[in-house]
Amino acid sequence: MSKKVIVIGAGISGLKAASTLYANGITDVKVLEARQRIGGRLRTVTGFNGKQKYDLGASWHHDTLCNELFDEEVELNEGAAPFIFDDDFNVYIDKERGRVDMHPDMRLEFVDREIEKFTDMQYHQRLDVEDMSFFELITKYLFEKKKFLTDDQIRYTPQICRFLELWHGFDWKSLSAKDTYFGHQGRNALVLNFDVLVKRVAKSFPNEWIQLNTSINSITRKGKEVLVTTANGEAHIADYVIVTIPQSVLELSLAADKQIPGRIEFIPPLNKKIIKGLHSIHVGSLGKMIFEFQDATWDANHTKIVTLAQSSDKFAQIVKDATDYDQLVKDLNVLDQQQDENCWKHPFYFINFAQINGTPSFMMLMQEPVTRHIESLNGDQDKIFDYFQPILDKIMSTFGSDSVINGIGKDITKDGNHAILKNILSSSWTSDPYSRGSYTACKPGDDGWDMILAMNEGQDSRIRFAGEHTIMDGAGSVNGAWASGRNEAEYIVNHSL
Numbered sequence: 001m002s003k004k005v006i007v008i009g010a011g012i013s014g015l016k017a018a019s020t021l022y023a024n025g026i027t028d029v030k031v032l033e034a035r036q037r038i039g040g041r042l043r044t045v046t047g048f049n050g051k052q053k054y055d056l057g058a059s060w061h062h063d064t065l066c067n068e069l070f071d072e073e074v075e076l077n078e079g080a081a082p083f084i085f086d087d088d089f090n091v092y093i094d095k096e097r098g099r100v101d102m103h104p105d106m107r108l109e110f111v112d113r114e115i116e117k118f119t120d121m122q123y124h125q126r127l128d129v130e131d132m133s134f135f136e137l138i139t140k141y142l143f144e145k146k147k148f149l150t151d152d153q154i155r156y157t158p159q160i161c162r163f164l165e166l167w168h169g170f171d172w173k174s175l176s177a178k179d180t181y182f183g184h185q186g187r188n189a190l191v192l193n194f195d196v197l198v199k200r201v202a203k204s205f206p207n208e209w210i211q212l213n214t215s216i217n218s219i220t221r222k223g224k225e226v227l228v229t230t231a232n233g234e235a236h237i238a239d240y241v242i243v244t245i246p247q248s249v250l251e252l253s254l255a256a257d258k259q260i261p262g263r264i265e266f267i268p269p270l271n272k273k274i275i276k277g278l279h280s281i282h283v284g285s286l287g288k289m290i291f292e293f294q295d296a297t298w299d300a301n302h303t304k305i306v307t308l309a310q311s312s313d314k315f316a317q318i319v320k321d322a323t324d325y326d327q328l329v330k331d332l333n334v335l336d337q338q339q340d341e342n343c344w345k346h347p348f349y350f351i352n353f354a355q356i357n358g359t360p361s362f363m364m365l366m367q368e369p370v371t372r373h374i375e376s377l378n379g380d381q382d383k384i385f386d387y388f389q390p391i392l393d394k395i396m397s398t399f400g401s402d403s404v405i406n407g408i409g410k411d412i413t414k415d416g417n418h419a420i421l422k423n424i425l426s427s428s429w430t431s432d433p434y435s436r437g438s439y440t441a442c443k444p445g446d447d448g449w450d451m452i453l454a455m456n457e458g459q460d461s462r463i464r465f466a467g468e469h470t471i472m473d474g475a476g477s478v479n480g481a482w483a484s485g486r487n488e489a490e491y492i493v494n495h496s497l
């Protein structure tokens, strides 16, 4: 196997591609990575006491009934990343009402499920139905079914549905209604932690193949060969290149400004199918926070907590009074615009590590536009705490603790039953030039197929693509990215020079 291969990017797709090439006897390979670390959107960090580890990128093996990476992990005798099935029902907390989940008078979960079915019936029975935002779709449901709903159900169920913002990374007004619900292929397993898996895959091929701090500038097809140049002036020639940079970074190749960090100039330019694909799908902005406390002063019986965006009786009244759907959408938009921009304007998803493994911490997922705002604070812990304090206090009071005291950098370890905050860790996926967001997501009217088909065909027979945005099974996920790297490596193994 005398083929020379360059893999661009040392995320899980690039690492798996290199691993598969090595396993198939290809020995002339370089993995060129812009950052000074491997793993890409798998990033494990250490907490304030130097012991606890957290993932700021992916956390779960999804779809474990058909997740090949998960299957591989569980078959290993040693070296697999530990995981647990963190199954639990969501606890929903409203600012005024407190817990509204499993509420005997409201039964919101039943209405939530009906909205999912309503969406399914809108889009999955006919192909020609126009997409709309998730907000518009929920409004449509409320408009059509309000006579069967109580005021409380009208008020709170939309906020419960908005939990899905924390899967896609967009808020409900930017999210495609057609794409919002997706069937889970099995339960989710929380990985503790993904660095173990990254290291295992990276160890399965020669370490010297990986070259860090090497951002790629250009990829030129020259006859049968491909020339790759780097920002630090190196030139590499290969028979094949596998480009695994995120979709958000690939998009920069269409930008006129050639100086944007991470941008790759393709010569000849990206083909028409790829350009069409890039125009037909977006990248979400899921972000993560870790709140670390001195001790768990709260009740540790629940793993999953969703704080709901604030709603009002006025919302239910406007819905009840509506006689025209389009006018209702406008009126609810006006109501929304009247609400102050603060932490109660958005839902957030908390994972209670005190329940999972006794660690006094919460992991929190956030979405656009909050992610961009919080990540732009560059880890300023006091500012981040100021933003989230009302929500953290509400969680504490719901679960039997006194309010949160900011003990970051201070010598406070105990104050009655107050929760003493010691550290905040924040992701930076939107501000990082080599990710520029979280993973692929659909805005109204988007269609992921164009992108996936274009990525599968590649730029040409020698310039190939892998990554979470290039595959249907496991799209957006670690297992999809991993499988795409394997698939492209196998293509090269089986393709004659």
Ligand SMILES: Cc1cc2nc3c(=O)[nH]c(=O)nc-3n(C[C@H](O)[C@H](O)[C@H](O)COP(=O)(O)OP(=O)(O)OC[C@H]3O[C@@H](n4cnc5c(N)ncnc54)[C@H](O)[C@@H]3O)c2cc1C
Residues within 6 Å of the ligand: 008, 009, 010, 011, 012, 013, 014, 032, 033, 034, 035, 038, 039, 040, 041, 042, 056, 057, 058, 059, 060, 061, 062, 214, 215, 216, 217, 244, 245, 246, 249, 262, 263, 264, 286, 287, 288, 427, 429, 434, 435, 437, 438, 439, 466, 467, 468, 469, 476, 477, 478, 479, 481
């Ligand atoms: C907050 C968050 C939560 C998530 N949660 C989950 C989850 O629970 N479960 C799940 O399955 N998935 C989850 N995901 C998605 C998952 O992390 C990704 O799908 C997967 O890690 C992507 O791998 P990849 O190899 O495609 O891309 P990446 O990991 O991004 O790898 C691409 C690599 O290319 C490098 N690169 C970029 N530009 C250049 C350049 N010009 N030159 C050289 N190198 C370059 C980057 O530095 C990076 O290392 C989450 C993602 C985020 C951000």
